[in-house]
Amino acid sequence: MSASDTQLTAPAPLPAATILGYPRIGPDRELKRAVESYWKGAATAADLREATASLRQATRARLVALGLDAASAVPADSTLYDQVLDVTAALGAVPARFRDLCDEHGGLDLDGYFTLARGEGDRPALEMTKWLDSNYHYLVPEIDQDTPISYVGSAAAGTASPADQVRDAVAAGTLPRPVVVGPVTYLLLAKPSDDAAPGFTPLDRLGDVIDAYGHLLMDLHEAGAQWVQLDEPALASDSWAVGRARVLEAVRDAYTWLGAVVERPRLLVAGSYGSLGDALPVLGATPVDAVGLDLVAGGLPHDQDLAALAGKSVAAGVVSGRNIWRTDLDAALTALERLRDALPPGTPVTVTTSTSLLHVPHDVERETALDPQVRSWLAFADQKVGEVQVLARGLAQGREAVAAELAEDARLRAERAAHPGVSRPEVRQAVAAVTEADRTRAPYAERQVAQQARLGLPVLPTTTIGSFPQTSQIRRARAAYRRGELDQAAYEEAMRAEIASVVRLQEEIGLDVLVHGEAERNDMVQYFAELLDGFATTEHGWVQSYGSRCTRPSVLWGDVVRPAPMTVAWSSYAQSLTDRPLKGMLTGPVTIMAWSFVRDDVPRAQVADQLGLALRAEVADLEAAGIGVVQVDEPAIRETLPLRRADREEYLAWSVGSFRLATGGAAPATQVHTHLCYSEFDVVIDAVDHLDADVTSIEASRSRMDILPAVAEHGFERQLGPGVWDIHSPRVPSTQECVELLERAVAALGAQRLWANPDCGLKTRGYEEVQASLRNLVQAAAQVRAAEQAKDF
Numbered sequence: 183m184s185a186s187d188t189q190l191t192a193p194a195p196l197p198a199a200t201i202l203g204y205p206r207i208g209p210d211r212e213l214k215r216a217v218e219s220y221w222k223g224a225a226t227a228a229d230l231r232e233a234t235a236s237l238r239q240a241t242r243a244r245l246v247a248l249g250l251d252a253a254s255a256v257p258a259d260s261t262l263y264d265q266v267l268d269v270t271a272a273l274g275a276v277p278a279r280f281r282d283l284c285d286e287h288g289g290l291d292l293d294g295y296f297t298l299a300r301g302e303g304d305r306p307a308l309e310m311t312k313w314l315d316s317n318y319h320y321l322v323p324e325i326d327q328d329t330p331i332s333y334v335g336s337a338a339a340g341t342a343s344p345a346d347q348v349r350d351a352v353a354a355g356t357l358p359r360p361v362v363v364g365p366v367t368y369l370l371l372a373k374p375s376d377d378a379a380p381g382f383t384p385l386d387r388l389g390d391v392i393d394a395y396g397h398l399l400m401d402l403h404e405a406g407a408q409w410v411q412l413d414e415p416a417l418a419s420d421s422w423a424v425g426r427a428r429v430l431e432a433v434r435d436a437y438t439w440l441g442a443v444v445e446r447p448r449l450l451v452a453g454s455y456g457s458l459g460d461a462l463p464v465l466g467a468t469p470v471d472a473v474g475l476d477l478v479a480g481g482l483p484h485d486q487d488l489a490a491l492a493g494k495s496v497a498a499g500v501v502s503g504r505n506i507w508r509t510d511l512d513a514a515l516t517a518l519e520r521l522r523d524a525l526p527p528g529t530p531v532t533v534t535t536s537t538s539l540l541h542v543p544h545d546v547e548r549e550t551a552l553d554p555q556v557r558s559w560l561a562f563a564d565q566k567v568g569e570v571q572v573l574a575r576g577l578a579q580g581r582e583a584v585a586a587e588l589a590e591d592a593r594l595r596a597e598r599a600a601h602p603g604v605s606r607p608e609v610r611q612a613v614a615a616v617t618e619a620d621r622t623r624a625p626y627a628e629r630q631v632a633q634q635a636r637l638g639l640p641v642l643p644t645t646t647i648g649s650f651p652q653t654s655q656i657r658r659a660r661a662a663y664r665r666g667e668l669d670q671a672a673y674e675e676a677m678r679a680e681i682a683s684v685v686r687l688q689e690e691i692g693l694d695v696l697v698h699g700e701a702e703r704n705d706m707v708q709y710f711a712e713l714l715d716g717f718a719t720t721e722h723g724w725v726q727s728y729g730s731r732c733t734r735p736s737v738l739w740g741d742v743v744r745p746a747p748m749t750v751a752w753s754s755y756a757q758s759l760t761d762r763p764l765k766g767m768l769t770g771p772v773t774i775m776a777w778s779f780v781r782d783d784v785p786r787a788q789v790a791d792q793l794g795l796a797l798r799a800e801v802a803d804l805e806a807a808g809i810g811v812v813q814v815d816e817p818a819i820r821e822t823l824p825l826r827r828a829d830r831e832e833y834l835a836w837s838v839g840s841f842r843l844a845t846g847g848a849a850p851a852t853q854v855h856t857h858l859c860y861s862e863f864d865v866v867i868d869a870v871d872h873l874d875a876d877v878t879s880i881e882a883s884r885s886r887m888d889i890l891p892a893v894a895e896h897g898f899e900r901q902l903g904p905g906v907w908d909i910h911s912p913r914v915p916s917t918q919e920c921v922e923l924l925e926r927a928v929a930a931l932g933a934q935r936l937w938a939n940p941d942c943g944l945k946t947r948g949y950e951e952v953q954a955s956l957r958n959l960v961q962a963a964a965q966v967r968a969a970e971q972a973k974d975f
């Protein structure tokens with residue numbers, strides 16, 4: 183099929199089954215390998231273009247082979263780094279510090295594009311923040327009154343624009359449906375640049391953005407696209423600073439205008455990550471052609487809102503894009519039937535996913551090491567592509583047409599419920615026996631005295647957040663161990679050698695509280711999942727976290743039991759090498775849940791407390807082994823905060839409660855730390871206060887300590903380690919920079935309860951930067967400490 187053929191025929195309706203998006207990383211992390219070799223200089227731009235074009239081709243072929251309609255059911259949603267950055271590039275909305283990288287039309291070439299993503303020299307990258315309530319990170323647009331905004335599209339050379347993706351695909355025989363972040367979400371996810379006028383909000387630029395999207399639609403039309411999907415997940419949140427009324431007005435304006443573009447593909451506006459709520463009737467009154475509903479995270483909309491969708495199609499997201507459980511086919515069909523009954527008669531319903539499948543791995547069939555029974559309960563992206571088609575058939579032809587699939591699903595569901603690991607009476611009883619006292623430590627004042635007597639730390643103590651560089655040597659050793667080429671004793675010896683060198687380095691640099699460096703951990707969550715009962719881990723289940731970085735989320739399918747201590751041998755080995763306090767390092771219950779695929783058959787509060795109890799036992803074992811400082815990381819506590827305010831209180835109650843359960847057994851003289859990052863700390867400050875940790879380290883260097891006055895105002899009274907080194911960038915901060923940040927922190931909070939530390943762990947950094955930066959950090963702390971002590975005399 184060529185582009186001109188498709189323009190001659192009438193536009194086809196939205197196919198009966200589709201997905202909102204597909205993993206972009208490739209089944210064997212082809213994208214990661216291609217971009218990382220380009221960054222290293224081992225591949226040329228042409229190599230990269232060829233590798234990504236062939237990945238896109240393979241993806242389309244796979245989706246067609248799995249049964250999706252070659253006309254408009256296959257999404258074109260590939261990106262070299264991030265879909266929000268792609269819009270920034272397509273609009274030429276480049277922050278001032280990068281503008282010299284643009285050509286005369288505002289287009290970025292390949293290197294310019296990556297420079298926005300990764301920074302360069304003294305040019306910091308765009309900020310990374312969590313996408314909705316997920317562990318995917320997008321690059322935050324920076325917009326002000328003067329930001330250039332116009333459609334540069336394909337002029338953004340080298341970074342296959344949506345229209346280029348369509349052209350490539352059409353030439354190869356598929357007509358995909360381009361997927362682009364919608365204009366309202368784009369601006370809601372943006373932040374005002376440093377040059378923004380007082381009172382400016384990115385949404386003030388909606389007119390320009392709509393105009394640019396109008397040109398984007400025309401370009402897509404010209405490329406032959408019959409449908410385009412504009413994603414508007416931001417509408418699921420009611421917490422944007424501009425207020426809901428302004429958001430709804432933006433939706434009305436954007437889609438009234440875009441609907442009026444004459445030469446455009448049909449428009450599918452997809453809500454996801456929750457319900458559209460009152461944005462649904464607003465969209466219903468615009469000339470868009472189809473609306474996507476997330477029926478997994480959101481419920482069925484009100485009848486009167488559905489009645490207002492006359493003349494449109496509806497894409498019903500009944501297959502979760504967020505988890506890996508098989509869809510309950512019976513329940514999904516019921517939801518689809520009720521939806522169809524509530525819609526104006528004859529409204530076409532397309533069966534789809536609740537979000538893009540970017541959050542789930544490719545194919546569960548490849549997980550041959552997984553317990554076959556557990557595997558049979560799971561659906562990764564490719565299996566979900568099958569599910570939307572089964573459901574579409576069931577909806578169109580009636581349940582009899584899919585009777586075999588319904589019966590098989592019911593059988594597997596019953597088998598899962600009956601599995602002995604799914605419900606372990608001793609675990610349920612232990613959770614039921616938890617009391618408020620278990621979640622409560624001695625008063626902070628008493629703890630503080632006991633800890634100071636034990637640890638004898640100076641003012642402004644220095645520490646790190648836990649991990650040291652995960653060198654390729656460490657990863658190679660682990661890969662060899664996994665393949666059986668290195669035996670357990672040799673692997674453990676290699677890790678101990680690494681730990682010894684990390685301890686020596688910290689002593690030499692002069693840090694006050696040391697860490698063992700986490701060399702033995704493949705990931706801060708997967709490591710624990712591999713040691714706890716109730717989890718399964720995958721071999722190939724990679725999911726993009728940001729850019730080229732991936733994780734393999736574990737599957738939490740059963741009741742959680744800790745068969746044996748998980749970290750004690752490593753931590754006590756490290757402690758045996760030094761007289762300085764060594765910090766034990768655990769990942770907290772909320773973060774273990776957030777970064778795993780969590781069972782959907784019991785309330786999350788139950789799972790959190792099971793994890794809390796397992797970690798509580800680990801804390802006790804660390805204490806018994808003589809470890810006096812224990813850090814329990816909760817970087818995800820902000821990320822999974824519900825998007826709707828009304829749901830937050832309940833979430834915070836169980837999440838904070840599970841952390842307190844994990845740490846509540848610690849003796850007064852044991853110093854409990856916690857760590858948060860990517861966090862917009864101010865939003866959760868009250869909850870963090872309730873965690874009742876003795877010391878909290880947070881990310882603060884990029885925002886130059888801006889949040890500390892809010893911390894002071896809140897009355898947060900325990901110790902705080904605001905990061906003074908942005909570890910997301912390879913830049914080495916100078917001593918002077920660290921001094922300035924520490925002085926700002928001292929001015930806001932006083933020196934007595936401050937720590938000096940980096941923003942986050944050092945696993946993605948190299949040793950050269952780490953050594954230089956830590957020396958500067960320790961030196962800066964010494965200077966500020968001396969200045970404070972001089973004041974006292």
Ligand SMILES: Nc1nc2c(c(=O)[nH]1)N[C@@H](CNc1ccc(C(=O)N[C@@H](CCC(=O)N[C@@H](CCC(=O)N[C@@H](CCC(=O)O)C(=O)O)C(=O)O)C(=O)O)cc1)CN2
Pocket residue numbers: 317652654657658660661703704705706707708727728730731732733734777946
């Ligand atoms: N789960 C999770 N979410 C998180 C974070 C986190 O640490 N964990 N941190 C924040 C930022 N996100 C991040 C996510 C991933 C990585 C990261 O570094 N990922 C690594 C993989 C880490 C890993 O699983 N490593 C394994 C497997 C490594 C690997 O790829 N091995 C090679 C072979 C090894 C070699 O020869 O080099 C292979 O299997 O092919 C190990 O060390 O054992 C990567 O993409 O490269 C960093 C930050 C927020 N969310």
Ligand SMILES: [Zn+2]
Pocket residue numbers: 647817857858859941942943
């Ligand atoms: Zn962190």
